[in-house]
Amino acid sequence: MSITLTQTILIVEDTPSEMELMSHYLRDSGYTVVGAVTAQEAIEKAIALKPAVIVTDVVMPGMSGFELCRRLKKTPETAKIPVVICSSKDQEIDRLWGLKQGADAYITKPFTQEQLIRAVKSVTL
Structure with missing residues (x-):
């Protein structure tokens, strides 16, 4: 018998349709979304x-997501929270820059539900 705790995911997205899509994918997979x-x-x-x-x-x-990631990683209260960057910027240099800012994973838009869930799971294990 295993007890699963619902994990809360914070989505930072200024486009309502993208926010809705990500929220749906994550809720569908059992996460609580803020x-x-x-x-x-x-x-x-x-x-x-x-x-x-x-x-x-x-x-x-x-503030860009890159800058947000940097700030979160420098703030003691949030430094250990994994960050997944989800961006339409799909160049290798963007991915490398995101990881250099402290991101734990980087996925590009458009993404599938499977890709988003895999990225979230990969940083919480």
Whole structure:
């Protein structure tokens, strides 16, 4: 008999349709989802909620997902939370830069439900 704890995933995405799609994929797979539209909101929610994983877009108003990742990894309360960057930037240099900022995984849009869940699971094991 195994007891599974519902893991909370924080999604940082400023496009409503993308937020909806990711939320649906994750909820469908048994995760609890919390959304943030800006990087600043994401930092506040990450500190307050301590999610299992943060999935962030790169291109957002104000602070980019790369900068958000850097900030989260430098903040003691959020430094250990795995970050998955989910971006339409699909060049190898973008992926490498994302990982250099501290991201634990990088997936590109468009993605399948399987790709998103695999990325989330890969950073929580």
